[in-house]
Amino acid sequence: MPLSPHVPDLGALELLLDVVATGSIGAAGRVHGITQQAASARLRALEQRAGVALLDRRARGTRLTEAGTAFAAWATRVVEAAHDLDAGLAALRHQGTARLRLAASMTVAEHLVPGWLAALRARDRADPVQVTLTATNSAAVAQLVRDGAVDLGLVEGPEPLADLSRRVVGTDRLVLVVAPDHPWAARRSVSAAVLARTPLVTREVGSGTRHALEQALASAGASPSAVPTMELSTATAVRESVRAGLGPAVLSRLAVAADLREQRLVEVPVAGVDLARELRAVWTGPAHSPPAGPARDLVAIAARSQPETRL
Structure with missing residues (x-):
């Protein structure tokens, strides 16, 4: 039996769901590679085809209407089923x-x-x-x-x-680590300002670890000002450099957990800095x-x- 003419196309359903996910028509449009004006026009066409108002457009963002909330729940199942079909066809082709x-x-x-x-x-x-x-x-x-x-x-x-x-x-936490014979190993903590002006052994520019540290220090009012002692492309290289006494470093706890347990490295708390990351x-x-x-x-x-x- 043919579908009702009120059933919209999959692309329009995806656009609506992305408005829900991003909170705005402009952001959803960017996901789909179209302008805000084009996205808005497509959503109005969707509402006309469905025959109900789906979106409540406000100056501070776009929200679903009561009917839109129910519609979005149904649309999610339809879009997920379409993606599963697409994946199944891809598997058959391969x-x-x-x-x-x-x-x-x-x-x-x-x-x-x-x-x-x-x-x-x-x-x-x-x-x-x-x-x-x-x-x-x-x-x-x-x-x-x-x-x-x-x-x-x-x-x-x-x-x-x-x-x-x-x-x-998931979440992760960065930690400041030093060699056991480093002067900081005996300290109860290091301030954000001291860490910001201390040359560190770091990952290269573009590393998520390095960027997370820079953002965390900046949020604490202490943007990094020191030139790194070394810039290395892997956490393993940074960790080994710290163990060799080349300087402090800030690394993921995941990367140094074994060294901390075996006391090959010492963690130094950083006062007033949130080093958690997503x-x-x-x-x-x-x-x-x-x-x-x-x-x-x-x-x-x-x-x-x-x-x-x-x-």
Whole structure:
């Protein structure tokens, strides 16, 4: 039986759901690569076709009407089913082998992704997913996602990434670490101002860890002013440099947990600075849902394991 002429197209449903996810028509339009005016016109056409008012447009943002709330719930199921259909067809075109092109920041790739992929493989043991993983800094991960080179990115740090859809999948905490014989090892804490003017062993520009530290210090009124002692491309290299006595560093607790337990490094509290940060999955396309298939499954696995990442 043919559908009613009141049933809108999938693209319009996705646009409406992205208005809900982002809170504004302009932001939803950017997700779809169209102007705010074009997005607004498309949404008005959707309301005309549906025959009900779906959105309450206000100066401070756009909200769903009562009818729109019910409509959005139905639309979510329709869009998710369409994505599942798309993923199923893609699997058939590739002879049933699911593939996931993944990029992750160095910290996430080294310490979290292996466990998440193991859970994904255990879930799909009968038809294992083919995964390619690129480990690089957060800025490069975001660019790979924008370029369509990967299906999903996993990043750390406070960068807003307004042009990408995103979901928080966990939290992490940065810690200031020194070698056991460093003068700071005996201190009860270090102030934000002292840390900001101290040359550190750091990750390279573009690293989520470095950006998170700079933002945290700036929020505490102490923007970094010292030239780094060294700039290195991996957390492992930074950690080993600190152990060798080349200077303090601020790293993810994930990267130094074993060294702290074995007392190869000493954590020094930083007074008045919030060093917690979010770990996020990023992708292109609808903001309300990651790409269907293995990418969506991996995001769900990561989000379920979130308590283990709160260190």
